[in-house]
Amino acid sequence: MNRIAWLTLLVLVAMHHDFWFWNDSSLLGGWLPIGLAYHIALSIVAAGFWLFVVKTAWPAESQSPADEGSSK
Amino acid sequence: MTPLTIIGIYLAILLLLGAGSNRLFKGTSLDYLLASHSIGPFLLLMSLFGTTMTSFSLVGSTGKSYSAGIGVYGLMASSSALLHPLCFFIIGLKVWRLGKDHSYTTQIEFFKDRLESRRIGWLLFPVLVGMVVPYVLIGILGAGGTINAVTQGVFPETFADSKGGLPNWLGSLVICGVVLAYVFAGGMRGTAWANAFQTTVFMALGVMTFFVLVKGIGGKPGFLESLQAASSVVDPGRLSRNNGFMEHREYFAYLLVPFSIGMFPHIFQHWLTARDANAFKLPIVVHPIFVMIVWAPCVLIGTWASAETVGIPKSLPSAAILGFLVKNHSGEVLSGLLTAGILAAIMSSLDSQFLCLGTMFTRDVLGRRDNSAGASDAAKTVLLARGFVVFIVVLCYVLALLAGQVKGVSVFNLGIWCFSGFSALFPLIAAALYWRGLTKAGAYASVLTTAALWIFLLRESGWGNNQHYSFLGQHPIVSLVAAATIVLIAVSLVTRRPSDQTLTKFFSRC
Numbered sequence: 001m002n003r004i005a006w007l008t009l010l011v012l013v014a015m016h017h018d019f020w021f022w023n024d025s026s027l028l029g030g031w032l033p034i035g036l037a038y039h040i041a042l043s044i045v046a047a048g049f050w051l052f053v054v055k056t057a058w059p060a061e062s063q064s065p066a067d068e069g070s071s072k
Numbered sequence: 073m074t075p076l077t078i079i080g081i082y083l084a085i086l087l088l089l090g091a092g093s094n095r096l097f098k099g100t101s102l103d104y105l106l107a108s109h110s111i112g113p114f115l116l117l118m119s120l121f122g123t124t125m126t127s128f129s130l131v132g133s134t135g136k137s138y139s140a141g142i143g144v145y146g147l148m149a150s151s152s153a154l155l156h157p158l159c160f161f162i163i164g165l166k167v168w169r170l171g172k173d174h175s176y177t178t179q180i181e182f183f184k185d186r187l188e189s190r191r192i193g194w195l196l197f198p199v200l201v202g203m204v205v206p207y208v209l210i211g212i213l214g215a216g217g218t219i220n221a222v223t224q225g226v227f228p229e230t231f232a233d234s235k236g237g238l239p240n241w242l243g244s245l246v247i248c249g250v251v252l253a254y255v256f257a258g259g260m261r262g263t264a265w266a267n268a269f270q271t272t273v274f275m276a277l278g279v280m281t282f283f284v285l286v287k288g289i290g291g292k293p294g295f296l297e298s299l300q301a302a303s304s305v306v307d308p309g310r311l312s313r314n315n316g317f318m319e320h321r322e323y324f325a326y327l328l329v330p331f332s333i334g335m336f337p338h339i340f341q342h343w344l345t346a347r348d349a350n351a352f353k354l355p356i357v358v359h360p361i362f363v364m365i366v367w368a369p370c371v372l373i374g375t376w377a378s379a380e381t382v383g384i385p386k387s388l389p390s391a392a393i394l395g396f397l398v399k400n401h402s403g404e405v406l407s408g409l410l411t412a413g414i415l416a417a418i419m420s421s422l423d424s425q426f427l428c429l430g431t432m433f434t435r436d437v438l439g440r441r442d443n444s445a446g447a448s449d450a451a452k453t454v455l456l457a458r459g460f461v462v463f464i465v466v467l468c469y470v471l472a473l474l475a476g477q478v479k480g481v482s483v484f485n486l487g488i489w490c491f492s493g494f495s496a497l498f499p500l501i502a503a504a505l506y507w508r509g510l511t512k513a514g515a516y517a518s519v520l521t522t523a524a525l526w527i528f529l530l531r532e533s534g535w536g537n538n539q540h541y542s543f544l545g546q547h548p549i550v551s552l553v554a555a556a557t558i559v560l561i562a563v564s565l566v567t568r569r570p571s572d573q574t575l576t577k578f579f580s581r582c
Contacts, residue, residue, distance in 0.1 A: 001161065001162070016146065016150060016154065016327065017320075017323065019320065021312070022313050022320075023312050023313070023314040025308035025309070025311035025312040025314070027300075027304075029296075029299075029300075030300040031296070031299035031300045032299075033142045033303070035143065035146070035311070036142040036368070036372070039149070039150040040150075040364055042150045042154070043149065043150050043153040043363060044360070044364070046150070046153040046360040047153070047358065047360040047361045050157045050356050050357045050360065051357045053161065053356070054353045054357055058353075
């Protein structure tokens with residue numbers, strides 16, 4: 001993984017500790033607790049982040065020449 | 073009787089899948105144990121996810137949310153969504169590459185080579201097995217309890233002692249038998265196929281159950297109205313983390329739990345089945361979404377169930393809350409389908425764990441490595457592997473019967489203890505892959521420290537019964553990971569490194 005990816009991951013891990021919603025029991029749309037909505041959104045962002053990593057920081061050394069030949 | 077019929081049909085489909093995968097079996101141990109490195113992106117995604125999600129994720133999460141509220145999602149799910157793919161990326165991918173280059177089938181084979189220690193298995197094997205077995209027992213006990221709950225009243229005379237339902241021992245026996253049958257017949261390929269099918273089933277049925285329970289708990293004609301009604305009667309403390317069940321320090325410590333996946337022996341074996349490196353891309357990207365699909369509905373249902381109006385009996389064990397809700401808010405067909413979904417989640421982990429333990433006995437205890445040997449030797453190894461799978465299933469079943477006598481065991485807490493132990497072993501695999509300075513002595517010291525401290529802390533916590541046990545003011549996982557890491561580094565710095573030849577073998581691609 002490159003530095004940008006590591007840095008982004010650190011930011012996401014820091015955002016996981018959402019002390020700002022800790023005591024907030026308000027409901028989005030009248031039913032979804034805001035603390036839960038936030039973490040659901042964080043999960044979706046995590047998928048986006050890993051898509052970014054796979055697209056931009058895929059390690060070249062993980063693929064041997066033989067594998068590259070067989071996957072074509 | 074309808075739920076029992078649905079469960080029966082479901083189990084029959086699994087047996088057919090096992091028989092189908094057996095037709096593709098090539099007769100070699102590589103094929104039986106690793107599906108000849110043929111697993112593509114979709115099957116890898118489904119088998120990794122299915123293996124990770126257990127009764128802990130469905131039954132345990134609902135039960136824990138009932139007492140602790142919505143914070144359970146952040147505690148376990150969103151942290152896993154962030155950090156499980158990290159483990160796939162930085163550990164799984166590298167392990168797969170090394171495994172394919174040097175024909176590894178188990179973690180211990182890898183560590184033996186990396187540490188230049190033939191005896192590391194003697195230490196690592198009992199530690200890994202000791203920490204996996206409680207996790208297996210959770211699954212077997214959960215399966216028996218689930219089948220009993222849904223069949224109560226069906227056999228009032230035959231099984232009067234178990235409220236007219238199939239007794240736990242019988243339900244567990246049937247589930248162990250079915251899993252054994254398809255693992256025995258299809259090996260890793262059968263396990264991967266069954267996992268894909270079961271993961272699809274428990275995700276689809278989980279979502280369907282959520283919709284039915286929303287209507288049942290909310291009790292309004294419209295779906296949105298029911299959602300709002302269900303949330304409106306919950307204690308505000310459960311809708312936030314301001315309820316005395318969750319502290320900032322504990323919440324932060326739980327970030328260490330997802331790293332356990334990096335040292336699970338059954339996950340390690342699944343990584344090695346990948347066809348190529350690209351097969352990892354789909355699991356890395358989609359895993360967070362799948363975690364959300366399974367955990368968010370369970371956490372919401374558990375939180376809603378805490379409202380007095382839902383009528384959960386105070387004496388009901390936390391593991392029975394999901395089953396209670398389904399039984400009271402859905403018909404017999406859905407009840408049967410949901411039970412099949414819960415069993416799917418349980419079995420999709422049990423199969424990998426059974427196969428992995430059987431593989432470890434065959435390769436690490438008996439030392440069978442016949443990748444280049446003749447056909448008769450390969451057949452003997454497959455026979456041994458199958459024999460050990462049978463032995464492991466019988467052993468775990470007997471242990472589960474004994475563990476079933478212990479009252480008050482929480483699925484969630486027992487699971488967390490297993491995860492904590494494996495998280496403490498994570499520094500070992502990370503150092504083995506990324507730090508040339510790791511030495512044999514450092515690895516031994518770290519594993520011994522983990523094992524000794526894990527047993528000590530588990531005993532101090534009343535064998536997991538004290539849910540709020542802390543050590544030095546922290547969740548036990550913090551002490552475990554810190555001690556294992558410090559000892560690993562300190563001892564490695566003052567002892568002899570592996571030879572240059574070994575370091576070149578493992579670090580030449582870096």
